[in-house]
Amino acid sequence: MNALHLRKGATRHSAYDLRNPLGDRQETHTLAVLVDNEAGVLARVIGLFSGRGYNIESLTVAETDHEGHRSRITIVTTGTPAVIEQIKAQLGRLVPVHEVHDLTVEGPSVQRELALIKVAGAGEKRVEAMRMAEVFRARIVDTTLESFVFEITGAPDKVDTFVALMRPLGLVDIARTGVAAITRGA
Known part of the structure; x- marks a missing residue:
C-alpha cells in the first residue's frame, strides 16, 4: 500500500492497470x-x-x-x-x-419457455389463482375439484414471476421446458 492506500493497478487511472480487461463479473x-x-x-x-x-x-x-x-x-x-x-x-x-x-452478443433475440404449473387450493385462493392466470395469459389445461394445471408460455422472467405468485396460492409442482431462443430480424 502506498501513501494514498491504493493498490497498484487497482483503478483504471493507474499507469499499471492490472485489472482483467474481460472483467470478473458473471x-x-x-x-x-x-x-x-x-x-x-x-x-x-x-x-x-x-x-x-x-x-x-x-x-x-x-x-x-x-x-x-x-x-x-x-x-x-x-x-x-x-x-x-x-x-x-x-x-x-x-x-x-x-x-x-x-445470441446474447449477436443482437436482439426472442426467448420463450413453456411451463406447466399445478396449483391446489379451494375457496378464495382458487379464485385468486384463476385471476392471476388470466393476467399472465396462462391457460387452464386440466382441472379437478382440488387443483388446476396452468400452461404458461413467455420469457423466462415472466414464468418466474408467475411461479412466485402461485407459491402462496398452493403451488404443488412445476415442469419447465427450458429456453428456446432465436435472433430477431432478417
Missing part, C-alpha cells in the same frame, strides 16, 4: 449450437460443460433439419466473459458441431 449467455443429429452428440456437448465445471441453467434440444439430420441445442449458461469465450471456442472445436451462436 454474465448469463444464451448459446445456439447446430450439431449433427446422431447418438452421443448431446453427451459430448454436456461432457464439455461438466468436465470443466461449467453450469448449464437451461438446455433444450430438438431436430430442426430432418433431411440434413441436424439438431439445435439451446444452452443458457453463466460465467465471466473469459469463461463464456472459452465455452464458445471449445464447443466450436467439437467434431459434430457445425455452428455456435451467442
Whole structure:
C-alpha cells in the first residue's frame, strides 16, 4: 500500500492497470449450437460443460433439419466473459458441431419457455389463482375439484414471476421446458 492506500493497478487511472480487461463479473449467455443429429452428440456437448465445471441453467434440444439430420441445442449458461469465450471456442472445436451462436452478443433475440404449473387450493385462493392466470395469459389445461394445471408460455422472467405468485396460492409442482431462443430480424 502506498501513501494514498491504493493498490497498484487497482483503478483504471493507474499507469499499471492490472485489472482483467474481460472483467470478473458473471454474465448469463444464451448459446445456439447446430450439431449433427446422431447418438452421443448431446453427451459430448454436456461432457464439455461438466468436465470443466461449467453450469448449464437451461438446455433444450430438438431436430430442426430432418433431411440434413441436424439438431439445435439451446444452452443458457453463466460465467465471466473469459469463461463464456472459452465455452464458445471449445464447443466450436467439437467434431459434430457445425455452428455456435451467442445470441446474447449477436443482437436482439426472442426467448420463450413453456411451463406447466399445478396449483391446489379451494375457496378464495382458487379464485385468486384463476385471476392471476388470466393476467399472465396462462391457460387452464386440466382441472379437478382440488387443483388446476396452468400452461404458461413467455420469457423466462415472466414464468418466474408467475411461479412466485402461485407459491402462496398452493403451488404443488412445476415442469419447465427450458429456453428456446432465436435472433430477431432478417
